[in-house]
Amino acid sequence: MTELRKRKNSTIILVYLLIIIPVIFFLFFQLRSTVQQGIDRDLQTAINDLDRFLGEEFHDRWTREHPLPEEKYEKIIDQLSHEARQLKVTYLYTMVREGDQVYFVISSETKKDRDEGTPSLFYNPYPHPPRAVLEAFDADEPYIYASYENQWDSFYSLFVPRVTPKGKTYILAADIRRDQKKRMLQNSLYSLFSMIFIMLVTVIPFFLILQAESRKKARSLEKQLYTDLHSGLPNRRRFLLDYETREKDVLSAVMFDLDSFGEVNNLFGGQVGDQVLNYMRDNILRFCVASDILYKFPADEFVLLLEGKERGEVLKQVKEILETFSRESFTVKGQAINLSVRAGVIHNPPSRHKLLSSVNIAKNLARRESCGYVEFDETMEREEQYVENLRLLSSLKEALDENRVIPYYQGIARNSDGVIEKYEALVRMVDSEGKLLPPSQFLPLAKKSKLYKRITLAMIDRITKDFSTREEMVSLNLTVLDLTDRETMEHLYSRVREYALKDRITVEIVESESLFKVENYSEILNEIRQYGIYISIDDFGSGYSNFGYLSAIPMDILKIDGSLIRELLTDRQSEAVVTAIAAFSRDLEIPLVAEYVENERTMARLKSMGIEYSQGYYIGKPCPLDELP
Secondary structure (H helix, E strand, O other): OOHHHHHHHHHHHHHHHHHHHHHHHHHHHHHHHHHHHHHHHHHHHHHHHHHHHHOOOHHHHOOOOOOOOHHHHHHHHHHHHHHHHHHOOOEEEEEEEEOOEEEEEEEOOOHHHHHOOOOOOOOEEOOOOOHHHHHHHHOOOOOEEEEEEOOOOEEEEEEEEEEOOOOOEEEEEEEEEHHHHHHHHHHHHHHHHHHHHHHHHHHHHHHHHHHHHHHHHHHHHHHHHHEOOOOOOEOHHHHHHHHHOOOOOOEEEEEEEEOOHHHHHHHHOHHHHHHHHHHHHHHHHOOOOOOOEEEEOOOOEEEEEEEOOOHHHHHHHHHHHHHHHHHOOEEEOOEEEOOOEEEEEEEOOOOHHHHHHHHHHHHHHHHHOOOOEEEOOHHHHHHHHHHHHHHHHHHHHHHHHOOOEEEEEEEEEEOOOOOEEEEEEEEEEEOOOOOEEOHHHOHHHHOOOOHHHHHHHHHHHHHHHHHHHOOOEEEEEEOHHHHOOHHHHHHHHHHHHHOOOOOOEEEEEOOHHHHHHOOOHHHHHHHHHHOOEEEEEEEEOOOOOOOHHHHHOOOOEEEEOHHHHHOOOOOHHHHHHHHHHHHHHHHHOOOEEEOOOOOHHHHHHHHHOOOOEEEOOOOOOOEOHHHOO
8 A cells, every 4th residue: 555545545534534523522421411311300200200100189188197007107118118129219208397407208218228127117217318408398399309418328309399278398218229320321432332333343344345345436437538448548538637737838739630541440440440540549649758748638648748848859859750641551351541641730828728620720721721831820820710610601601591590589578577578589590410510600690691681580589470370579670681671571561461470579789879860860760660660779778878868769679688697696796786776767668678587586686676577597598499388
């Protein structure tokens, strides 16, 4: 066992002991309390039995002047002594006080009492009663517990004062010797410590075995998580973890990629494909030193991370690796396969978070230009972005042609009763692989092309048709580009008339501050309202938004910016702004919608502020039409 593992096991045992010791003390005090409560219950039970057995008139009927017949007294003593033994108390008895003298009226006796010739006697004087006994006669409490010593022994007792029908005070009493009480507690503690000892000698070894198994499983899981199972190399997860902890300043990375790997897989099968990748692995590792780390990424990509090497060393190493692939061939079933490997290289990346994207750009350029390797520089990133933009626009055009630009609907609920009264339509794009893309991934680029208008028209068509058969209201987002495009607006008016959606459509104006740059913005908004379309100002309270321009815009609804709602419960400034917006809207009689409502507490706070509507994940996530209730 290594020193580190010994220290870890010692730490585990120490932690275990630190946990178990307080538990032991807790159990000790609990046990002591439980034993004490059990003794008290036994004494109470004995007193209750004694009281029922004698009856309330016993001490009025039998006195010093009228003593209990000896035969009857002996019978009662036998019964009391038996009861005391059954209840595990030492004595059961009653006492009276006459003047300064205390008498035992009747008392059980022990075997020792009889053997020593000191049996119980009727109205036996108590020669030297301790203070606890005398105080019991004068006490107001119904139960008096006392520990004391007398001429016979040390006792723990329960005294219960009673009054006979004729007004005579007497004491019902039950004793237990204190050494007996101590033995009961010791016996319980022996049981406790025996149990703890068994725990220590069984649980700790078991715990160590379990901990060893846990470590073994953890190492196995870590290996699976951070290792490529086919090549045995660390994977992309391991690369990201290692890369964040690199300390040396001089750092380079190389990404290797195999041309036409898919064709090799299709032609010879996956097993041969794995052999090809392992052949690549071995050839790259031939030129690596101990400080170099090779990682296997998904598909056919390998990434080599190098530390402390100058640029010339790195490029020389890359050339030697690529030349090996060009000179040698991989043979399968007697057939030689020439492998064409490309590489992207980056030396001392300007920012760590861009390393992978940068080296990937260089590798893709090497493939497009059919050269062995390309070293990254910043101009390539702009070129790669241009290529990516062209790809995205092509994908967007294809999605529009195939009706894969669709609306997702998110509910807007009344805060008064939680009923969803309207929905907001949010644009989504489904790519060729069925992946759902949010607007942030394609709308900014679409606005720089002619495709943006097609998106708006497609959304108008889908939304109006979808809600022609529903009762709720629906809103769609329009920018100033849409509002100022005559064809777009005429298309909207036409669809509202066609599907009879007057007074059920709301236009949410995003980037509303841009309206003021439009000369006839007031005429445009008034025209929208003439067609029975409501106007809502989106994201109010952020950026340029201010109270001053609201009076200049004809509107029906105001939506509070989500960033304010997110911080409503934790940021006083956000709460103050929302409170001001709520007061201002009440004065103008404009309903408010709060966006990004994500929990019940936020909704309750909005309701208390008088805000009429809420929208967000607490109400419901955006979903397609067929998933709406």
